[in-house]
Amino acid sequence: MDCRDFKELVPALALETLDESERAACVAHLAAVGHHDGCHQAEPQARALVARLAGVLPDHPVKPSVWHAIEQRVRASGPPRPATRRRPRWRELGGWVVAVAVFALYLQKGPLRASSFADAASASPPAFEHAAALMMDQEMRRYVFRPARGGSARGTLLLAPNRRKAVILIDRVAPPPAGHGLQLWAVRGSGVPAALVSRLDPTNTGIAIADLGAILFEPTLPGELLLSSDPANAAAPHSVLMIASLTP
Amino acid sequence: MARGDVAALRVLYDAYAGRAMAIAMRVLRNETAAEDVIQETFLEVWRRAAEFDSQRGAIGAWIVTIARSRAIDRLRSSATTSRAIEAASGMLIPLPQPSPSEGVERRRDEARVTAALAELPFEQRRAIELSYFEGLTQGEIAAKTHSPLGTVKERVKLAINKLAKLLKPAEE
Numbered sequence: 001m002d003c004r005d006f007k008e009l010v011p012a013l014a015l016e017t018l019d020e021s022e023r024a025a026c027v028a029h030l031a032a033v034g035h036h037d038g039c040h041q042a043e044p045q046a047r048a049l050v051a052r053l054a055g056v057l058p059d060h061p062v063k064p065s066v067w068h069a070i071e072q073r074v075r076a077s078g079p080p081r082p083a084t085r086r087r088p089r090w091r092e093l094g095g096w097v098v099a100v101a102v103f104a105l106y107l108q109k110g111p112l113r114a115s116s117f118a119d120a121a122s123a124s125p126p127a128f129e130h131a132a133a134l135m136m137d138q139e140m141r142r143y144v145f146r147p148a149r150g151g152s153a154r155g156t157l158l159l160a161p162n163r164r165k166a167v168i169l170i171d172r173v174a175p176p177p178a179g180h181g182l183q184l185w186a187v188r189g190s191g192v193p194a195a196l197v198s199r200l201d202p203t204n205t206g207i208a209i210a211d212l213g214a215i216l217f218e219p220t221l222p223g224e225l226l227l228s229s230d231p232a233n234a235a236a237p238h239s240v241l242m243i244a245s246l247t248p
Numbered sequence: 249m250a251r252g253d254v255a256a257l258r259v260l261y262d263a264y265a266g267r268a269m270a271i272a273m274r275v276l277r278n279e280t281a282a283e284d285v286i287q288e289t290f291l292e293v294w295r296r297a298a299e300f301d302s303q304r305g306a307i308g309a310w311i312v313t314i315a316r317s318r319a320i321d322r323l324r325s326s327a328t329t330s331r332a333i334e335a336a337s338g339m340l341i342p343l344p345q346p347s348p349s350e351g352v353e354r355r356r357d358e359a360r361v362t363a364a365l366a367e368l369p370f371e372q373r374r375a376i377e378l379s380y381f382e383g384l385t386q387g388e389i390a391a392k393t394h395s396p397l398g399t400v401k402e403r404v405k406l407a408i409n410k411l412a413k414l415l416k417p418a419e420e
Contacts, residue, residue: 008405011404011407011408012379012401012404012405012408014408015376015379015380015404016316016379016383017379017380017384017385017386017389017404018385018386019385019386019387046408046412047309047313048309049408049411049412049415050313051306051308051309051310051312051313052309052361053361053380053381053411054267054270054312054316055267055357055362056358056361056362056365057271057274057381058270059266059267059269059270060266060269060270060273060282061266061269062265062286063283066265066283066286067261067265070257070261070287070290070291071254073287073291074290074291074294075254077291077295080294080295080297080298
């Protein structure tokens, strides 16, 4: 689905009248990182317009007991939770759940909860799509990260040199503390590790997928990749979580 | 409210519970189920207060959208969906009777929306009403109206685009 397709469907999306597969495709498109042609504006505009339709219905009286029940439940639930980055619910992805579960097993050969993995996939649909495409490429290479210092983090790198595409999948990685971020580092020859731009943002279940695009190949494929959890803008990796050797 | 002020939630409840109840009742046709939806709606508003972004729309629209979504979730997850589809009359809804207690601005907007709906061709308006007020999917509308699915999709799209044009000047 591209932005034009999305905007064709956005009225029906706002009306919640799409079937599940179309709705999942729209949700995935909206969650996709990268350039959009007004999709993130079109969606709330359509929802705001649709919400105005309720105005043609006369208000319906609500029994006082409803508010009392709400008040009790609100007081029992405590204060509202602080703002967090919105993640699409995995349930919105329909058939994706099965697809990503198979994908996860292929990559990691480990027990992953489909819902957790789907949550990560939904946060990065293009990365998931690229990974699926790479899996079908006969030139695809797969590298497995090894955890550092006896940690439990796991990772897999898929790359296709002929297409200059690479995707990394990680799991069992705790979200970094405030002010820190997960950072990939490329080690070429005997040089110092160089930071790679990435979008590694694990879900609260410790899973992330990221599309590395062509940066991994610039200027040459590195001999090693490191994943660290360090303060933002760290000049060098200090807290290394896992390492992959890309040497043939 | 994001700081935990229940009184602020009450203000929102007083302003929008009636409208949220109206849409929940319209979708579910069951007062007890609609009341449950209103509870779930305002609990969700409470929990997600910090996520509300006024640049994405008015708070009333947000609340009504949540209420309608929860009502549709309940409708579609229940075994009575087919009966609800059968019950969906497809009849055009009556014009609202303005309440003196409502704000002038709100009544004006309601009148504009009503007038805009009235300008839609019958089949487009019916498609909007079956989807918005009855909670039917496009496939269900096609079955209900004995129309091809593609025709229903086109009617929905044309109707919303026309409503957007008709209602735009007031937003600017």
